[in-house]
Amino acid sequence: MSSRLMEFQEQVQEIAAAISAALKLDTEIVDETMTVVAGTGQIKKRINQKEENGFKEAGFLYGRVLTTNRPFIIEDARNDPHYDPSVLTSETEEIAEICSPIRYQGKAIGVIGLLAFTVEQQKQLIENKYYMLEFLGQMEKLLAGKIAEQEAIKKLLLTTKQLNTIIESIHEGIIAIDEVGNINQVNPTAEALLGQTRKTLIGRHLSDILPGSPMLEVLTTGIEYKEKEERYEINGVQTDFLVSTSPIRGEQRIIGAVASFRKSADVHKLAYSMTSLQRISSMGEVIGNSGPLKKVKEHALKVCNSKSTILITGETGTGKGLLAMAIHNAGNRREGPFITINCGAIPESLLESELFGYDSGAFTGASRQGKIGKFELADKGTIFLDEIGDLPLHLQIKLLHVLQHKEIERIGGTKAIPINVRVIAATNKNLEQMVSEGEFRADLYFRLNVIPMTMPSLRERAEDIPILMQHFLKKHLKIANKYVEQFEEETVALLREYPWPGNIRELENAVEYAVNMESTTRITPASLPRRILNWKKTKRPSSQLSLKKRIQIEEKRILSQLLGKYGTSVSGKKLMAQELDISLATLYRKLEEYDLLKYEKNF
Numbered sequence: 369m370s371s372r373l374m375e376f377q378e379q380v381q382e383i384a385a386a387i388s389a390a391l392k393l394d395t396e397i398v399d400e401t402m403t404v405v406a407g408t409g410q411i412k413k414r415i416n417q418k419e420e421n422g423f424k425e426a427g428f429l430y431g432r433v434l435t436t437n438r439p440f441i442i443e444d445a446r447n448d449p450h451y452d453p454s455v456l457t458s459e460t461e462e463i464a465e466i467c468s469p470i471r472y473q474g475k476a477i478g479v480i481g482l483l484a485f486t487v488e489q490q491k492q493l494i495e496n497k498y499y500m501l502e503f504l505g506q507m508e509k510l511l512a513g514k515i516a517e518q519e520a521i522k523k524l525l526l527t528t529k530q531l532n533t534i535i536e537s538i539h540e541g542i543i544a545i546d547e548v549g550n551i552n553q554v555n556p557t558a559e560a561l562l563g564q565t566r567k568t569l570i571g572r573h574l575s576d577i578l579p580g581s582p583m584l585e586v587l588t589t590g591i592e593y594k595e596k597e598e599r600y601e602i603n604g605v606q607t608d609f610l611v612s613t614s615p616i617r618g619e620q621r622i623i624g625a626v627a628s629f630r631k632s633a634d635v636h637k638l639a640y641s642m643t644s645l646q647r648i649s650s651m652g653e654v655i656g657n658s659g660p661l662k663k664v665k666e667h668a669l670k671v672c673n674s675k676s677t678i679l680i681t682g683e684t685g686t687g688k689g690l691l692a693m694a695i696h697n698a699g700n701r702r703e704g705p706f707i708t709i710n711c712g713a714i715p716e717s718l719l720e721s722e723l724f725g726y727d728s729g730a731f732t733g734a735s736r737q738g739k740i741g742k743f744e745l746a747d748k749g750t751i752f753l754d755e756i757g758d759l760p761l762h763l764q765i766k767l768l769h770v771l772q773h774k775e776i777e778r779i780g781g782t783k784a785i786p787i788n789v790r791v792i793a794a795t796n797k798n799l800e801q802m803v804s805e806g807e808f809r810a811d812l813y814f815r816l817n818v819i820p821m822t823m824p825s826l827r828e829r830a831e832d833i834p835i836l837m838q839h840f841l842k843k844h845l846k847i848a849n850k851y852v853e854q855f856e857e858e859t860v861a862l863l864r865e866y867p868w869p870g871n872i873r874e875l876e877n878a879v880e881y882a883v884n885m886e887s888t889t890r891i892t893p894a895s896l897p898r899r900i901l902n903w904k905k906t907k908r909p910s911s912q913l914s915l916k917k918r919i920q921i922e923e924k925r926i927l928s929q930l931l932g933k934y935g936t937s938v939s940g941k942k943l944m945a946q947e948l949d950i951s952l953a954t955l956y957r958k959l960e961e962y963d964l965l966k967y968e969k970n971f
């Protein structure tokens with residue numbers, strides 16, 4: 369690191385030359401390392417060399433000035449034991465010198481010396497020594513002033529650089545305008561949000577870029593505002609921003625304003641991701657290895673990157689919501705939001721604004737700033753419309769419009785907002801029947817049903833029950849902080865037989881209940897919910913079923929298993945028929961009889 373004096377060597381040299389010219393003596397200026405920073409006449413050749421070998425402690429002249437922080441007058445250098453001994457060997461030829469420390473903030477940071485090389489100069493120096501000391505004092509002040517100025521500039525440059533780095537890297541758009549409203553600074557985020565480069569923005573009047581911006585009013589009122597929702601057309605698209613603006617005050621008046629802004633939708637998304645309890649769910653979390661479930665999962669992985677609408681049907685609690693989330697997380701939208709809306713759980717009067725949002729002042733009581741809807745929130749992600757069968761008819765029309773035109777209109781809004789959202793809908797209702805009864809629009813049904821999927825009921829995938837039981841046991845032992853080793857065999861047998869009308873949700877609840885009730889280390893049937901125990905009591909034991917029924921149960925089990933093995937393509941069915949040694953027609957009849965053809969939808 370160079371010394372303070374070295375940092376502006378050029379100016380120091382100018383001062384040295386000015387002193388020399390005024391006093392007709394050679395001038396030498398050294399820094400605290402005793403390196404010659406500037407010099408005139410004979411000293412010039414010593415510039416950048418060290419005086420007294422740079423050794424302050426030797427106690428020679430400059431070392432003494434620096435360590436004692438006071439001036440010295442040497443009237444006869446050759447006979448002064450404290451002068452640099454190099455004069456004795458005639459390496460240096462000065463014969464008298466007056467020198468004074470250069471102080472900055474009280475500390476000696478260098479020495480300024482006036483040197484006499486001739487007897488005449490020596491005489492002049494001795495005669496005017498006090499005047500010269502006084503003069504050196506003035507020069508010292510001048511140098512200290514220069515250093516202070518230089519340091520202030522350095523500090524300012526550093527602060528400006530730091531501020532610029534902050535502005536450049538910040539994730540909010542920043543625009544600064546001058547006192548007449550011309551843009552004089554923008555950061556890269558502002559360029560991205562406004563869809564224009566710095567080159568095209570700087571120098572333009574703000575009203576050309578953001579017409580009607582209240583930022584201009586701040587120039588006259590001087591009143592700042594925070595987080596105001598403002599709408600501008602950016603490259604032909606209506607975009608809402610949250611803007612905060614502050615005036616920049618000069619000595620007497622406002623000399624500009626600076627605004628920071630973000631896209632409203634991004635702010636909402638951030639708030640959503642920070643507050644949502646949404647779990648990360650992958651296809652691996654859809655537990656089960658049974659043929660029917662495996663097929664669904666394989667199908668889901670095939671369509672996860674497509675933009676087409678998926679309609680998942682299946683009984684309540686079969687994992688439709690879980691599958692939707694897993695599809696989202698497996699696909700190329702996984703970085704985007706996954707937004708769920710339960711069309712059956714939200715009062716009809718609120719559902720429309722929940723889905724589509726509303727503009728400020730759309731209706732009495734509407735918040736002044738308007739509200740973003742779930743479709744906008746799901747931009748670049750997936751919206752999961754659960755219980756779609758409960759969507760009222762008038763909203764079915766609106767949803768159809770959204771699916772067809774890929775844009776939404778907020779309630780009370782005048783402009784269409786384009787959206788990029790993948791729709792996954794789910795229902796446990798029979799939509800086809802609802803369509804035939806006029807309760808669900810046929811056109812919407814077909815729009816939704818582009819990729820149909822059916823979640824099998826737990827009864828149809830009973831072989832998954834043990835693995836699900838283990839999964840939920842582990843989960844709820846952890847939550848309840850309990851220790852239970854296993855299920856009693858009798859418990860497993862009972863849970864495998866139970867028909868599970870509430871499917872996996874009911875199974876999970878049963879395991880959770882049992883974990884809480886059980887006081888031994890194995891889960892006994894007695895700890896199961898009463899409903900399941902009562903079912904056992906009232907049910908006819910399987911051993912009492914007729915032979916025909918028992919054969920049917922076994923036949924269905926074999927058929928489902930082979931469907932899982934060969935798939936439902938025609939060639940798969942041919943192989944199945946071959947293995948079972950029956951005709952293809954008989955196989956079809958049996959699949960129909962046992963309601964097994966519906967899995968075709970999953971392929």
Ligand SMILES: Nc1ncnc2c1ncn2[C@@H]1O[C@H](COP(=O)(O)OP(=O)(O)OP(=O)(O)O)[C@@H](O)[C@H]1O
Nearest residue numbers: 653654655683684685686687688689690796872873
């Ligand atoms: N295969 C599975 N593996 C693990 N957990 C599952 C599985 N399927 C469902 N679950 C769990 O069961 C519960 C019910 O699932 P989900 O809510 O997805 O069902 P649903 O079919 O959407 O129900 P509804 O029709 O009532 O909305 C959830 O807690 C879910 O995590």
